[in-house]
Amino acid sequence: MAVVVHKYGGTSVGDAERIKHVAKRIIAARQKGNDVVAVVSAMGDTTDDLIELAHKLNDCPEPREMDVLLSTGEIVSSTLLAMALKNMGQDAISLSGQQAGIRTDSVHSKARITGIDPKRIHDELDKGRVVIVAGFQGISDCQDVTTLGRGGSDTTAVALAASLGASICERYTDVDGVYTADPRLIPDARRLSEISYEEMLELSSYGAKIMHPRAVEIGQVYNIPILVASSFNENPGTLIHGGEKMEIRNKVSGIAHDFEVAKITILGVPDKPGIAAGLFAPLAKAGVSVDTIVQNSSQDHITDLTFTVTKSDLGKALEVIGPIAKELQAREVLSDSKIGKVSIIGTGMLNAPGYAARMFKALSDAGINILLISTSEIRITCIIEEDKVKDAVRAIHKAFEMEKD
Amino acid sequence: MAVVVHKYGGTSVGDAERIKHVAKRIIAARQKGNDVVAVVSAMGDTTDDLIELAHKLNDCPEPREMDVLLSTGEIVSSTLLAMALKNMGQDAISLSGQQAGIRTDSVHSKARITGIDPKRIHDELDKGRVVIVAGFQGISDCQDVTTLGRGGSDTTAVALAASLGASICERYTDVDGVYTADPRLIPDARRLSEISYEEMLELSSYGAKIMHPRAVEIGQVYNIPILVASSFNENPGTLIHGGEKMEIRNKVSGIAHDFEVAKITILGVPDKPGIAAGLFAPLAKAGVSVDTIVQNSSQDHITDLTFTVTKSDLGKALEVIGPIAKELQAREVLSDSKIGKVSIIGTGMLNAPGYAARMFKALSDAGINILLISTSEIRITCIIEEDKVKDAVRAIHKAFEMEKD
Structure with a gap:
């Protein structure tokens, strides 16, 4: 079976109803004959709430403690999604970053992934389970929880896709793709059906708040196609890839x-x-x-x-x-x-x-x-x-x- | 330095102000020349809120997922308390049950502690740190998070005290000791200054909702004195122990x-x-x-x-x-x-x-x-x-x- 990696952002898992909706999407992907690994962000405003709480206790909280604190947000949403899937008859298991084998350096709050040991994920997939991985986090050599900083959950997803040899990384948020310009400014902006890694990197770096360049870079290095789509509708989204058709297209993408x-x-x-x-x-x-x-x-x-x-x-x-x-x-x-x-x-x-x-x-x-x-x-x-x-x-x-x- | 283990219940760490107050108590204990390990419960209603959320997704959530979900509550309060201590100039570190070396069997939602490896705790104490341990949780041989069920955080505290060779386990909640009867029923009920393990076990088992028998049993087996006191006042509390003075006291304790x-x-x-x-x-x-x-x-x-x-x-x-x-x-x-x-x-x-x-x-x-x-x-x-x-x-x-x- 081909492995596909899904990634769901904070708004996509913002409440119980939305989590159920995500569970249905995952089951649909499995019914197409794929093994599914889904990476989740923390629910809605969880991370902001935790940051606020921390700042009530310490103006400048220790990054190591902050990482442990914030990592709980993704763990909560990962278990809830696993529960929703099991309730729908699909066997599933949630894994923390550590359990998913995501090793990082020790730079708390902006750790870099140093390696992934996907053994446990493979074992769970082999049991017929959907594997839900808490995004944004890993474990350092000192066995301390780390977080990956901005764009962390996207990075988790693309890196896992590379490590698992996945055919695609599908990244779902409330935005249904990459547009020629911000649709809030340009109502007739057009959704691109595809875009190259390089173009996406430039778009991201130059102010289009779609996807953090970090995750795109990993996709580029390991040649993992990344689909950017919405979990709230069935629009086809935008495929970020390195395909050959690039040269002959319209020269200005966005x-x-x-x-x-x-x-x-x-x-x-x-x-x-x-x-x-x-x-x-x-x-x-x-x-x-x-x-x-x-x-x-x-x-x-x-x-x-x-x-x-x-x-x-x-x-x-x-x-x-x-x-x-x-x-x-x-x-x-x-x-x-x-x-x-x-x-x-x-x-x-x-x-x-x-x-x-x-x-x-x-x-x-x-x-x-x-x-x-x-x-x-x-x-x-x-x-x-x-x-x-x-x-x-x-x-x-x-x-x-x-x-x- | 003697090691003392403190344990703070959910109301004692119910909000930022209360957490700061607990931090001050810990610093006071350290200034008396002790190494302090503090075990914390989840803040206030956190656990109930998480249970409610889980039941929105699954009428009968998988115990393995439920354990991962609930364990986040204690992790959150442990990091916040560590941040509060650091903000007051006291070096501190939070450890999850896993990091604290608390190994359990695999019976999710009511795991039993099978062993404790206190190496990391000793290492951190040696660095002059206060160690905050997330209560109620451990790790199974399959590297899955487990929870200890009812009385779990008390059990963590007393078991850690035994493993660390602590001189005492001080258990703080909103109740300032063991009374001759429920003070809500008997306004002139008297707070006992001491009580034997056996009496405490009978009191707990027979309806006095003070401390789960499990934690008392461990105290008895390893002969760890347990002080039951309030974090909201300076009353001396009740010491649960196996001392010799027992025989000569009033025969009816409570x-x-x-x-x-x-x-x-x-x-x-x-x-x-x-x-x-x-x-x-x-x-x-x-x-x-x-x-x-x-x-x-x-x-x-x-x-x-x-x-x-x-x-x-x-x-x-x-x-x-x-x-x-x-x-x-x-x-x-x-x-x-x-x-x-x-x-x-x-x-x-x-x-x-x-x-x-x-x-x-x-x-x-x-x-x-x-x-x-x-x-x-x-x-x-x-x-x-x-x-x-x-x-x-x-x-x-x-x-x-x-x-x-």
Whole structure:
């Protein structure tokens, strides 16, 4: 029998009725002749409630304790789903991350999976059972519970699919696929039937809140097709894969946008080797993720350096940068938190000329000023004013006629 | 350093404020120069809430899944208490039953502890940490989470105290000790400063809802003194122990009572060997706990047999007994669920004459009819009508002048 891995998000298992609904979907998948392993998130707001409770006791709770606390949320939903399946006549068993053989490093709250021993899962599948695995968690070499951080349950699911040699990882939430743009902004945004791993990575990294890049990366490395679909309807969803049809498709797959951007500009930095490292290494050490970096061309060995961070990291970034800028005798540090970004993403876009020009023209026609530009092989990103982001997405979606298949 | 084991019940860790309060008590115990291991129950109604959720998905949830589900309650409170301690500057770590080395058999929902490997606890204590252990749970040889059933967290605490060679097990709830009778019935009931294991066992078994007999038995076997006290005040509590002072004390330590009693009488049973076994073995198999058994003296090889069960087991007991009584050609099966019991308990009572007579006279003076009598070495129990139980406790408490020390 082929193994398929399902993954159900927090809203999909949000209450008893929804859990029963998920159980029916799993039984349907089994009746198609597959062995099913299902990974679940914690029910609805469980994780937030537990975090709130922890913060009543400790402003800065120990990550090791936090991991143990939060891991209970997924354990609860995994047992409830197993109970629902058994009540419907389908034998099932819930396994914690530890029981499922998910070993991680010891970096609490953002552990990385170091290996999976799928023996117990295989044993349970061999008994004719559906195996429900508590997502988001594993066990360290010290036998302590760890959690995988953001995108954790997706990561569990794709990693398990790879380890079990599954034919597919089907990931169900309340979103029924990947769209050409956020459907809340663009009502006629089109659901993509397929997308490549690379495009999905760029979409995720550049603000489309669909799936954490981590899980997509594992899918790419082990070549596991990932279906993104809704557990609330029967729409076919979007298949993330590495198939051959990619090259011949429409070059622009989707538009990503992000409001949570802030910009820091350091004016009058000496233009000599080592400056960038001296600036960005301390930021990385402070846990600030730097996104777009732009350095203007140098005049008289003095240059201006601009980079973006998330809005929530702006304060921390300025604290780190302040003393360094002073030491470098930079002229001034400026910051702006009222900015956002918009990106077009598509495989092979840079090999086909005209996409960037078409994007810039669309923005210009809409009266939107471009503050910074950054590109990758399959992405073009423009940093613009925050209150222009929605207009920009609409203008670009229209310019590329993305509502059409 | 001496190790002391604390155990905090569900109300003692019912919310964030109470958890902080418990943390302070633990720190105070450490400042007296002890290593502290604290066992916690689930917060307040957590367990009931989880049971309700499970029953929405399955009328009869698999015990294995139920155990995993319920075990999360104690894990949550253990991590929160560890966080509270760290926030107050006391290093601490939470351990699940598995991490604390608590191995059990595989009888889910009422597992028995088969052994404890306290290595990790010792390691953590050696690091200067307070160790918080999630009560009520262990791990089977199949690496599945088990729960210990009723009195589970108390059992965890006393068993850990034995395994760690602790000097004492201090068990904190919202009740500040063992009283001569239920203080809700007898306002001037007196808190006992000490009580023997045997007396405590009889009190617990005969209706005083203070501590499950299981935990007391372990205390007795390993000679661990158990302090029963409240986490909400500084009253000294009651010490359960096997000390030598026992013999010289007041012979009647306490009065237990129970409303949850039902009586079954089988009339006209052949009086021959094997009859009792033929009746009570099937009841035991059906999980019905039989309490008092009284067989009247036989006339013409025909006898009447009466026994008591809990009210909640009456229906099941009658179902089991019906066909057997028919087979035995018994004349009739009668049942009465409107009864209760009252017991006096005291070490060495039966060696000092007059106690039974004094109890019976107190009941008689209060106009209370005795339906059945049962005795052990340290207990005299009268089965009476349910609506006379309160009066009976008051009359006996007064007759023995138990309010006086």
